[in-house]
Amino acid sequence: MSAGISITSLINDSKEILPLSDIYCLLTNVLGKKKEFLYSHPEYALSPDETKRWQEYKSRRLEGEPCAYIIGYQEFFSLLFKVNKYTMIPRPETELLVEEVMRLKPASLLDVGTGCGNIAVTLKYHNKQCAVIAVDISEDALLVARENAGSLLGENNITFIESDYFTNVPAQAFDVIVSNPPYVISEEISTLQKEIREYEPLIALDGGGDGLDAYRLIIGKGRQFLKEGGRLVLEIDKRLIDGISSLALKNSYIIKKTVCDLSGRERMMVLETKS
Ligand SMILES: C[S@@+](CC[C@H](N)C(=O)[O-])C[C@H]1O[C@@H](n2cnc3c(N)ncnc32)[C@H](O)[C@@H]1O
Structure with missing residues (x-):
C-alpha cells in the first residue's frame, strides 16, 4: 500500500481479511479520531506516518494479537482502561x-x-x-x-x-x-x-x-x-x-x-x- 491511501480504499482493501470492528478500532487509534470521522471524511488520505502505523497494526492483528493489546486500551463500562x-x-x-x-x-x-x-x-x-x-x-x-x-x-x-x-x-x-x-x-x-x-x-x-x-x-x-x-x-x-x-x-x-x-x-x- 502506498502512502496517501484514502480511508475508503483502506477499508475496502482490508474488509475481506479483518472484521470491520477491528478496522475501525485500529484506524481510529492511528488517526487519533473518533469513529464518526471515518464516516464523515471517507476521502481523507493517510500521511506516510499514519500509513506506516496502520500497516504495522494490521499485520499484528492478522498475526492474532487482539486489538486491545495493539492500541493499549479497552473500554469497560464506558471507561477507558489501559491494558497490556x-x-x-x-x-x-x-x-x-x-x-x-x-x-x-x-x-x-x-x-x-x-x-x-x-x-x-x-x-x-x-x-x-x-x-x-x-x-x-x-x-x-x-x-x-x-x-x-x-x-x-x-x-x-x-x-x-x-x-x-x-x-x-x-x-x-x-x-x-x-x-x-x-x-x-x-x-x-x-x-x-x-x-x-x-x-x-x-x-x-x-x-x-x-x-x-x-x-x-x-x-x-x-x-x-x-x-x-x-x-x-x-x-x-x-x-x-x-x-x-x-x-x-x-x-x-x-x-x-x-x-x-x-x-x-x-x-x-x-x-x-x-x-
Ligand atoms: C480472569 S482475570 C480477571 C481480571 C479482571 N478482574 C477482569 O475482570 O477483567 C483473573 C485475574 O486473577 C489474577 N490471579 C490469578 N491467580 C491469582 C492469585 N493466586 N491471587 C490473586 N490474583 C490472582 C490474575 O493475575 C488475573 O489478573
Missing part, C-alpha cells in the same frame, strides 16, 4: 458483576484478581464512598491497575495489594467480595482461540484441572473476610455451576442467584454468608 500483556482484556460480560455490586451499594469492597483494575476502578468511580481494596498476584498487572486508578479516579482512591488471593489482605470483614477469577480448565487452554491462548496471561486463565481452583480458595477463605450477610459476587462458566454450588453449600453460603449474560449463558453467581 500482563492484564486480561476486560470483557463485556464482566459488566454484569459491576452492575450487581452497584445495586448492593457496599460500604466496603474487596476485588480479588483485579487485573487492570476494571471492576474495582469502575465501582469506585460510581460509588466514591465505598472503601475499595483490590488484590492480584501479578505485580505487573497491579502496575497497570494503579495507573488506571490514577487516571480515572485521581490519587489514593483504591488500596492495591500484591497478594496470592487473601494472603496479604488485612484481616477485616467486607460487605462485598467480587471476583472474576481464572476459570478455564487447564487442559482446555490449548483449545482456546489464538487471540486468547497466545496473548492473554496464562495466570489469568488457568483454573486448574477442573476449573475450580480459584473458587475453592475464594469461596473457602473468603468466608472469613465477609460480614454476616455479606455477598460474594463471582463470574462463572456455566459448566462449573454444580462445582461452585457444592463449594458454596459446603462453606455455609446461601446461593442468592445465578445470572445469565446476553448470550443466555449463566455468567455470574451471587452468594451470601449465613451463620
Whole structure:
C-alpha cells in the first residue's frame, strides 16, 4: 500500500481479511479520531506516518494479537482502561458483576484478581464512598491497575495489594467480595482461540484441572473476610455451576442467584454468608 491511501480504499482493501470492528478500532487509534470521522471524511488520505502505523497494526492483528493489546486500551463500562500483556482484556460480560455490586451499594469492597483494575476502578468511580481494596498476584498487572486508578479516579482512591488471593489482605470483614477469577480448565487452554491462548496471561486463565481452583480458595477463605450477610459476587462458566454450588453449600453460603449474560449463558453467581 502506498502512502496517501484514502480511508475508503483502506477499508475496502482490508474488509475481506479483518472484521470491520477491528478496522475501525485500529484506524481510529492511528488517526487519533473518533469513529464518526471515518464516516464523515471517507476521502481523507493517510500521511506516510499514519500509513506506516496502520500497516504495522494490521499485520499484528492478522498475526492474532487482539486489538486491545495493539492500541493499549479497552473500554469497560464506558471507561477507558489501559491494558497490556500482563492484564486480561476486560470483557463485556464482566459488566454484569459491576452492575450487581452497584445495586448492593457496599460500604466496603474487596476485588480479588483485579487485573487492570476494571471492576474495582469502575465501582469506585460510581460509588466514591465505598472503601475499595483490590488484590492480584501479578505485580505487573497491579502496575497497570494503579495507573488506571490514577487516571480515572485521581490519587489514593483504591488500596492495591500484591497478594496470592487473601494472603496479604488485612484481616477485616467486607460487605462485598467480587471476583472474576481464572476459570478455564487447564487442559482446555490449548483449545482456546489464538487471540486468547497466545496473548492473554496464562495466570489469568488457568483454573486448574477442573476449573475450580480459584473458587475453592475464594469461596473457602473468603468466608472469613465477609460480614454476616455479606455477598460474594463471582463470574462463572456455566459448566462449573454444580462445582461452585457444592463449594458454596459446603462453606455455609446461601446461593442468592445465578445470572445469565446476553448470550443466555449463566455468567455470574451471587452468594451470601449465613451463620
Ligand atoms: C480472569 S482475570 C480477571 C481480571 C479482571 N478482574 C477482569 O475482570 O477483567 C483473573 C485475574 O486473577 C489474577 N490471579 C490469578 N491467580 C491469582 C492469585 N493466586 N491471587 C490473586 N490474583 C490472582 C490474575 O493475575 C488475573 O489478573
